[in-house]
Amino acid sequence: MTEPKSAEPIRVLLVDDQQLIRLGFRLVLEAEPDLVVVGDAADGIEAVAAVDTARPDVVLMDVRMPRMDGLEATRRIVAQHPHVRIVVLTTFDLDEYAFAALRAGASGFLLKDAHPHQLTGAIRAAHGGDAVLAPRVTRRMLEMFGDRLPSEVAADERLNDLTEREREVFIALARGLTNAEIGAELFVSESTVKTHVGRVLAKLGARDRVHAVILAHRLGVVPRDPD
Template structure:
């Protein structure tokens, strides 16, 4: 059984202690380190090579948004999950744009926190369809960075294009499987191939890619 390596980043010792306790005794999770600010987080990722980083936003010395940007910019394979008090956090969209794979509420049930870490490690974005809808709405208010379709989308097969359209609309893998009448493993394979061809990390980045390249289907707007 694979052990998922977790780095906890928060400037509040009680939060770090609570999360550490949450993962204690979970066979497939191991806390490999803690950090109290973004500077320590960036250094810890380089030193400890975690699979998942639970990242607070508001911290001294370097905030979580900047730390996330530096970690992702350094091409670390670690998945960053934002820790937030409210799902309406004004910084959420900036965090996702900076490469975060999603978010988890600090007061979420223990089972959900554990599940979130596992999902992030597997490459799934931690966004419900309703949050993805808000993400789409937010980007719809902003001008796209490019109005060209580029070459990457042309590399997709017809089936991968179908998957792309559903991902942008916030469908989960299970929902895609039902919509396209495909097996779960087939959907996962299509999703991974789509990520590779578009050069993105997860479904959040698919939505961002789509908007920044003018590729959002009208039905998703």
């Protein structure tokens, strides 16, 4: 009897202007059986070209680089390859460049000093369609995303269009749960969660999970963190 074919590994492109950082990330990722590094780049110009040739699933993108920064590279990659997920790498958890990259279409951001399991988990989460967001920066995101959110009035009215299950998924999204965590909490499969997430985004007019999280906080679906 033929054994079932294993799933293809997640293809990752590393983008950072410091060679030692790229090497460190490569060593961490290549130790994981489900991850494969398909290339690296030292700036945004190289990154845009590398995406065309290496065909990554996920890009780990530094934001502060010479020639072309990660913000502009993110814009170009998202425009040309909307299926590619980008996780921004930053040294500061309130980096304006990182927030701007989220506005440009990145799936989230990660601090460069993150633990190896956080790095690999972020890649898997982004590849699976989850947003990679640190809860402590949600308030700052509320300020940064104000002009890019769907109309709050319209979205508030559309909340009534959500089914009970979709509302549960929306609240779970706002709490920062991944698809796997939502599935475990609601006792449904991860594929079912993905279907619900897609319907929630469509009904609320949100571009992606990042905007759905921010919208949930602005509408008061989940309480904001106290000062």
